[in-house]
Amino acid sequence: MPIKIFIDQGHNPSGTFNSGAEANGVTESEVNYQVGIYLQNLLNSDSRFEARVSRPTPDTVLGTNNTTSLQERVRLANEWPANYFISIHCNSNPDPDINGTEVYIYRTGTQSNWLADAVLNAVTETVGTNDNGVRVNPSLYVLRRTNMHSILIELAYVTNLSDAMKLRDNQYQFANGIYLGIKRYFGFE
Template sequence: MSIRLTSTGITDCWSSLIPYFSSHEKEESALGKKIFLCLVLTLMFSLSTAAMPTSAATPPLAGVKVVVDPGHGGRDPGAVGINGLTEKQVNLQVAKALRNCLVEYGGATVEMTRVDDSYVTLAGRVKKANDSWADRFISVHHNGSVNPDHNGTSVFSANNGSAQSHDLSAKVQKRLLQMTGLRDLGANTANYYVLRNTRMPGILTEASFITNPKEEEKLRDPGYVWREGYYIYRGIVDHMGN
């Protein structure tokens, strides 16, 4: 008997067994084969149904535009680790990871203030952000200290920032702490040029201290850097979900 892999076909298969159970003229081996066939077809139908694609959910950041600002660049290296890793390098790598997460997972539109090792003035960064009419501004940085033992995670919003900026800062700080496991230096406010002059809610991240030798080594790991970008993304999603 030919059976299509449909719910009706499966029902027909099991229904066809009724004569076997009521008749003494059939061999038990034939009955066993019939039961086995129906079990296999039932399993195949269940698996194929589970694998059927469902309508995709709307991405969490669909319709949202974000400017991602990798701090420093070009002739401005930013903080430098004891073994030579520069902040400008790491900032760009994290920013690109964040951009990819925002686009691929969040469905957001992203503009970058730089995409290579170029020097962009603070005024140039602000102008690009304001001209884009973006919804959020994320400036990616890493901290530095003369004390190589210092390490910790912090995120900043502007002193005169909006409630949305402060909420974004708190949400991203919470997520970054989950990723770094470092000392909580707080979701703080500061008078940074790029924060006080951009028109949209924005933050500046300082996920860790590149001048800490152990942290510098971690920041050389592409996987670690990608996770930092991903957790910033998660914080943005948390914030936009409010």
Template sequence: MVKRGKTIFKSKIKWILALILLTGCIYGSYTLSRYTEADQVEAKQAQVILDAGHGGSDPGKIGLNNLLEKDINLAITKKVKKCLEKEKITAELTRKEDKGLVTTGDGSKKTEDMQARVKMINETKPVLTVSIHQNSYEDPEIHGAQVFYYSHSREGEAVAKILQESLQEIDPENHRQAKANETYYLLRRTKVPTVIVECGFLTNPEEAEKLSGEEYQEQVAEAVAKGIAKCLEYLNEYGN
């Protein structure tokens, strides 16, 4: 009887220990899932899409000394991403090399490329999208960075003004203001606050030379990244 009692006691102890272990696993799994979900939400709140305009067979604007807009766009965009990463802000690029988002097709490549960019943005659902471009004009005297937003987007207008102010810090002579637009496909079709940053004019000799150099590209990238950080603060506080 004593031996049998010991066996029953040991069996009960094993069941109790197993129950404690199972409870711990369930609680640990629940806690881990909560932290993981919190991390995912936090990452989503900080997420930015950086869109380097043009690419591949689409050079964009061709400036002085045959400067190609697509190359400058990508160079600055990559620098913006690095600046954001230093601030622990996650950013995703629509393109990472000299390619458009559509590599097959006929004369509608440009339209398909824009549709692919919009689709990526709308599916990713970032807090903010910033598309990097360069400008041009027939008058070589015209210069200065300018930010465009969709006319009917209150949030777009707010972040465009924040970015415009940030860019003016590196060029005090630039008196351009953030400007509303109703025709740009990217602005009309995206479901998140989206702005287009025209970093400067490739048709202005002085500005074109600066934009082609690493030093000024870094300055522009830092200004854009600084503006994005402020935009995220605004959107997290006042956005929908």
């Protein structure tokens, strides 16, 4: 039986509510969408996994506001039910020098923690972003309300020019890094 992984492409499409960060010609929701589709394809081409995404099309809108959008993402994962939940995001910061990749978890010492370590290492190796570490943030709704092991990946910073170019040009590599990290976590690599 394949391992079921739910991929949440954070935020909603441009022009709708909560489309995420935008800077340096890069729109977070568009990057999240495409990285999620690439990751879904990679996982579904591997018979050990079955993957679904929260936004199957570029114009899929989840919910009617921020709260209902988050609730819908969690509901989709919980009702499937997925074994793992991976939320994909891009970061921003008023300081354009801040850059790198980080992964958020609900608490340390868990399977989510080990998955986050493997994914973070593989993404930074594959794409060349700085490793900002695994961070605990129990306030994140998708980590707190999912019924499975969950991580939230901040791929890189749209507000940092170097990171933004990676987000624009290396979306497949980000997905491949996440896929490689998942395989390492399961001992398949």
